[in-house]
Amino acid sequence: MPAVDPATPGGLLLVLAVLLPFIGMMLGFVLGGRRAQQVAWATIVIGIVLMAAIAHRLWVSGDALVYLLGGWAPPLGVSLRADGLAVCMMVAVMVVVVGIGVYANGDFGTPAGVREKRSALTFWLLLLAVWGSLNLVFVSGDVFTLYVALELLTFAGVPLVSLDGRGETLQAALRYLIYALVGSMFYLLGGFLLYGAYGTLDIALLGQRIGAEPVTWIAAASMTVGLLAKTALFPLHLWLPPAHAGAPAAASALLSALVIKGAWFLVVRLWVDVFAGVITLPSAQLLAALGASAILVGNVVALRQARLKLLIAYSTVAQIGYLFLMFPLAAGLDAAQLDSSFAVTGGLLQAISHATAKAAMFMAAGLIYTTLGHDRVADLRGAGRALPMTMTAFALAGASLIGLPPSGGFLAKWMLLSAAIATAQWWWVLVMMAGGLLTSAYVFMVMVRAMAPAALGWVPKARVPGYQQGAVLALALCSFLLGAVALLPVDVAQIGRTGLLAMGVR
Amino acid sequence: MNTPTLLGLCAAVLIGLGLYGLIVSPHPLRKIMAFNVMGNGIFLVAAVIARRGAGAGMGGDPVPQALLITALVVAFAASALGVALVLRLFEETGSASLTAPDAAPRTPPSESEV
Numbered sequence: 001m002p003a004v005d006p007a008t009p010g011g012l013l014l015v016l017a018v019l020l021p022f023i024g025m026m027l028g029f030v031l032g033g034r035r036a037q038q039v040a041w042a043t044i045v046i047g048i049v050l051m052a053a054i055a056h057r058l059w060v061s062g063d064a065l066v067y068l069l070g071g072w073a074p075p076l077g078v079s080l081r082a083d084g085l086a087v088c089m090m091v092a093v094m095v096v097v098v099g100i101g102v103y104a105n106g107d108f109g110t111p112a113g114v115r116e117k118r119s120a121l122t123f124w125l126l127l128l129a130v131w132g133s134l135n136l137v138f139v140s141g142d143v144f145t146l147y148v149a150l151e152l153l154t155f156a157g158v159p160l161v162s163l164d165g166r167g168e169t170l171q172a173a174l175r176y177l178i179y180a181l182v183g184s185m186f187y188l189l190g191g192f193l194l195y196g197a198y199g200t201l202d203i204a205l206l207g208q209r210i211g212a213e214p215v216t217w218i219a220a221a222s223m224t225v226g227l228l229a230k231t232a233l234f235p236l237h238l239w240l241p242p243a244h245a246g247a248p249a250a251a252s253a254l255l256s257a258l259v260i261k262g263a264w265f266l267v268v269r270l271w272v273d274v275f276a277g278v279i280t281l282p283s284a285q286l287l288a289a290l291g292a293s294a295i296l297v298g299n300v301v302a303l304r305q306a307r308l309k310l311l312i313a314y315s316t317v318a319q320i321g322y323l324f325l326m327f328p329l330a331a332g333l334d335a336a337q338l339d340s341s342f343a344v345t346g347g348l349l350q351a352i353s354h355a356t357a358k359a360a361m362f363m364a365a366g367l368i369y370t371t372l373g374h375d376r377v378a379d380l381r382g383a384g385r386a387l388p389m390t391m392t393a394f395a396l397a398g399a400s401l402i403g404l405p406p407s408g409g410f411l412a413k414w415m416l417l418s419a420a421i422a423t424a425q426w427w428w429v430l431v432m433m434a435g436g437l438l439t440s441a442y443v444f445m446v447m448v449r450a451m452a453p454a455a456l457g458w459v460p461k462a463r464v465p466g467y468q469q470g471a472v473l474a475l476a477l478c479s480f481l482l483g484a485v486a487l488l489p490v491d492v493a494q495i496g497r498t499g500l501l502a503m504g505v506r
Numbered sequence: 507m508n509t510p511t512l513l514g515l516c517a518a519v520l521i522g523l524g525l526y527g528l529i530v531s532p533h534p535l536r537k538i539m540a541f542n543v544m545g546n547g548i549f550l551v552a553a554v555i556a557r558r559g560a561g562a563g564m565g566g567d568p569v570p571q572a573l574l575i576t577a578l579v580v581a582f583a584a585s586a587l588g589v590a591l592v593l594r595l596f597e598e599t600g601s602a603s604l605t606a607p608d609a610a611p612r613t614p615p616s617e618s619e620v
Contacts, residue, residue: 076569144573151580155587162591167599174534174591175604181541181584182528188577189521189548195570196555 010057011067014080014139017050017090021132025125033121034110040124044101047131051094058087064496066141074202079141081204084495085348086138089265092352093138095478096257096359097131102471103363104250106464119163123251129156130254137262142201143191143274146266147184150230154180157259160251161243172242179229179239183263186226190219194274203273212278220275224287227270230263233324234294237317244316245309249366252309256316257359261351264323271327272344281335284328292431294321299438303445308365308375311442312358318435319354319401323347325416325428332423345493346415349482353408356479357397363472364394368450373461377446382454384447389469391450393476398443400479403436408482513554520547534595534604538588545581549574 024043028036057065064083072078082090104127108120133152140146158180162173195201197215210216232240244256271279271287298318305311326347333340367390368383369375384391400407403414413432420428485492524544528537556570596602 144576148576148580151584155583158587158591162594165594165598167595170591170595170598171604174588174595177584177588177591178528178534178537178541178604181588182525182544184580184584185541185544185548189551192548192552192555192570192573195573196551196558201569201573 006066006073007068007071008061008063008066010054010061011065011080013050013054013057014065014067014082015069017047017054017135018080018132018139020047020050021128021135025128025132028121028125028128033116036121036124037105037108037110040128041101043128044098047094048098051091054082055087055091058082058084058495059492062495074142074205075200078145079202080139081141082139083497084491084493085265085268085344085497087495088348088352088493089138089261090135092355093131093134093258093261096253096355096475097127099356099471099475099478100250100253100257100359100363101127103253103366103468106468107248107250107366119165119248122159123163123248126156126160126251127254130160130259134258134262137265141203143194143203143206144201146269147188147191150187150263150266151184153259153262154184154230157255160255160259161247163248163251166246168242169246172239172246175239176243179232179236183226183229186222186229187266188226190221190223190226193219193222203269206274207276210274210278216275216278220270220278223270224267227263227267228290231260231267231320231323232317233290233320234297234317235290237294237298237320240317241310241313244313244362245307249309249363249369252313252366253359253362256313256362257355260316260320261355264320264351267324268326268344268347272330276334279327279331281328281331284331288325288328288428291321291324292428294318294324295431295435296321296438299435299442303438303442306376306378308368308377308380308446309362311377311446312361312365315361315401315439315442316354316358318439319350319358322350322413322416322432322435323354325432326350326419328425329416329419329423329428332425333419336423338422341491341494341497342415343419345491346412346419348493349408349415349485350412353400353412353479353482356475356482357400357407357409360393360397360472360476360479361401363468363475364390364397367464367468367472370462370464371460377449380446380449381452382458382460383450384452385454386460387464387469389466389473390464391447393469393473394450395443395447396473396476396480398439398447400476400482402440402443403432406483407480408485409479411483411486510554510557513550513557517547517550517554520544520550523547532604534588534592534602537604538585538592541588542581542585545577549578552577 024039028039067080069078108123110116110120133149136149140149158173158177162169193215198209229236244252295318298314302311302314326343329343330340371386400409403409521544524540527540531537552570552574556567592602
């Protein structure tokens with residue numbers, strides 16, 4: 001096998017996928033005001049075509065797309081590489097961005113004759129920025145470009161928290177920024193140490209050269225801790241609930257569904273592709289133990305929340321925990337000479353189904369807030385009558401979080417459960433079951449209260465447009481029907497990864 | 507003790523000091539300063555790694571130097587964003603504390619006032 005993948009036809013598409021959102025962002029910034037929304041939509045429409053082309057190219061060639069920037073090959077050059085994992089995440093992000101965009105037409109639209117607002121302009125620009133930086137996170141082939149992508153993601157995410165400029169959201173944004181900055185510094189330190197030890201930053205080359213020695217362990221620990229602070233894995237989750245619950249609904253959806261997945265995806269890249277030969281089972285167990293604590297603590301605290309948006313934010317804390325259960329399962333499958341891609345695909349499915357479901361839930365909470373004028377869980381009565389479509393969407397998204405068939409959450413948890421049983425790690429099975437029960441408790445709690453008939457003579461505070469409800473329902477349906485990917489003939493997420501996995505074999 | 511080792515130890519001290527400051531200082535501006543101290547320690551690590559490349563007959567390995575400059579710019583932008591947020595927070599609430607009014611806005615009564 002050659003040391004470095006040569007560029008493949010269609011690699012230029014990856015450059016476009018990264019550049020397009022940023023071009024749109026700058027164009028929107030220059031044209032300003034009410035044009036920003038139109039520019040954002042034009043960019044999104046082109047982006048859909050681009051994503052379809054990338055997915056088609058991956059499907060047809062059956063191998064990863066590679067582009068070498070300026071024709072310089074690693075170790076000196078920078079490569080962009082989109083394997084199945086990356087393309088799946090890019091397509092999922094595209095779907096969620098479209099859903100959030102349709103919803104945000106209502107909250108951040110600027111109809112003719114209305115004075116334009118700064119928050120609307122900022123939202124559309126940051127939507128494109130988050131999308132572009134996520135694409136860069138997914139396709140980056142080297143550790144330092146990933147650092148830059150992570151920082152772009154942070155700079156796009158932090159202002160989204162304080163979009164309405166109230167004191168408490170500014171505070172939440174500042175706390176988020178500090179956590180994120182410390183995280184990226186730790187990541188950077190690990191990156192420098194890896195370069196110092198192995199003389200390359202390219203992920204594929206590092207995966208080949210890396211050896212089990214102290215400098216690698218320090219780099220791995222430092223990078224992982226930094227990324228955990230950015231993903232908000234327990235016990236570094238303290239910044240997340242106020243930040244995600246305080247933002248406007250569309251921004252919350254963007255933050256909770258997509259932004260945290262960027263840092264998580266990097267952990268996967270590092271643990272599966274770079275440090276695959278170095279990771280020991282106990283270290284993977286530690287990561288999953290943090291995930292398990294997140295599931296239990298996040299769900300229990302979510303049950304005790306008085307406000308719907310905080311409840312959903314703590315549910316995010318819990319769902320992040322599931323994303324980290326895949327590591328000991330993959331390591332265990334590897335140790336048993338079995339195919340570990342099963343556990344990785346399970347983790348990916350969990351990320352995608354959570355992204356779609358959580359975006360739908362936050363936007364549903366936003367519609368409930370508009371209709372009722374508050375989001376206190378105790379007084380949700382009447383919401384079911386006023387917003388039947390939205391409450392259906394909330395229930396479907398909840399079913400995906402709980403893991404009821406045929407949802408994406410069910411398939412993901414099923415794959416993780418099977419991997420846990422195959423590697424005789426029964427304790428993760430118990431955690432997943434308990435997490436599912438607790439999740440169903442708060443989803444049902446919200447549904448039962450929302451289905452109660454409204455007080456006599458109660459009228460909704462405001463009517464919400466049908467397209468907003470439609471966007472919420474569409475995203476929830478995506479999450480609920482994601483389980484159907486089990487019917488696909490090949491494991492799309494593993495396309496173009498055989499070479500990388502073969503390197504990790506001991 | 508040769509120069510790279512000495513500089514490496516300095517870097518470790520800077521990183522430790524910065525991390526300590528980040529954890530114990532309550533004021534956000536001090537946290538941002540501490541972040542910069544920690545960042546400088548890490549940049550020093552990169553500089554030492556670049557210096558080690560000098561053995562090959564070059565003045566130094568240019569790759570870590572290029573990374574270092576990029577990281578400096580990013581850290582500078584991050585500090586600017588942080589300070590802007592602190593200033594805005596002070597304008598809105600009259601205090602730039604991260605801790606004090608934390609619990610207050612989440613209680614239901616403030617909901618009805620909005």
